[in-house]
Amino acid sequence: MKRKHAQVRDKNSSTSKSNKAAANTPFPLAAAIEKQIKATIPSELAERVNKATDKKQIISSNYPYERMMKGSLYDEEIKLLHIELVKMQAWANKTGERIVAIFEGRDAAGKGGTIKRFTEHLNPRGARVTALAKPSETESGQWYFQRYVEHMPTKGEIVFFDRSWYNRAGVEHVMGFCNPKEYLEFMRQAPEFERMLVRSGIRLFKFWFSVSRAEQLRRFIARAQDPLKQWKLSPMDVESLGRWDAYTEARDAMLFYTDTADAPWTIIRSDCKKRARLNTIKFLLRSIPYDGKIEKHLRDIDPLIIGSSKEIYELGEKCV
DSSP states (O other): OHHHHHHHHHHHHHHHHHHHHHHHSOOTTHHHHHHHHHHHSOHHHHHHHHHOOOTTBOOOSSOSOSBOOOHHHHHHHHHHHHHHHHHHHHHHHHHTOEEEEEEEESTTSSHHHHHHHHHTTSOTTTEEEEOOOSOOHHHHTSOTTHHHHTTOOOTTOEEEEESOGGGTTTHHHHHTSSOHHHHHHHHHHHHHHHHHHHHTTEEEEEEEEEOOHHHHHHHHHHHHHOTTTGGGOOHHHHHHHTTHHHHHHHHHHHHHHHOOSSSOEEEEEOSSHHHHHHHHHHHHHHTSOOTTOOGGGGOOOOTTTEEOHHHHHTTTOOOO
């Protein structure tokens, strides 16, 4: 019996040592991030992020709240919203409704985490997440929107796009992966493409997650230090740190050309992930006439957190 316990202790000790070793292994991109910070991030901003040791503190100067949302309040609300989401999915399945929600925003803006909260308790047979890799050689020779059409929902299905065709308006344009002619043609075609989707009966939601520069930097540093989150960072993500202004210009142009009556953009200020998730879920649920909706669970959408591009950016949101 003693020998068995000794073996268990040895195994646990070995596991603990391997975990510590993994945690102490230098992250290959850590040096690149540090270099980008020194070269491209304003010193005042970098110092502010460095001094913000309280994780619950909001460090953006333009965010409407000083503290992150309390976990107890969030847990209470998200549970009720998950029940509403299940009801909404049952209604979509029964009626044959097709729903598409696209999630866009800068790196580390909170898109993936929000999608996870949407799908956490949904039936995976009727709800799926689409996150496409870079196009293959064959796809690169096709009509730009073609590979996205293949992932549109059938009757009764909900599809969440973790980034979408708007890659061309953002990363492809900023990083030079498309030429000016391709970029301008995308801006012309995107509203027409979305108009066709909507007129075909698809309920289309376009969410832009707006994270401040300070909070984005804090999240990048946190990811680099966490072995379980380092996979979220790529060399291109690190490069984006130094192209903040270029991405801002690309975002503004995208909103100007593609924020239409048929397919409007909804902006979410996402420095506080919990507030961003709750308000995004409430917005979508309030927009869909599903059976058994409990309206009081969807009240209190925060106009300081979510709204149209005009409403949010006129509040002084400069993403700093």
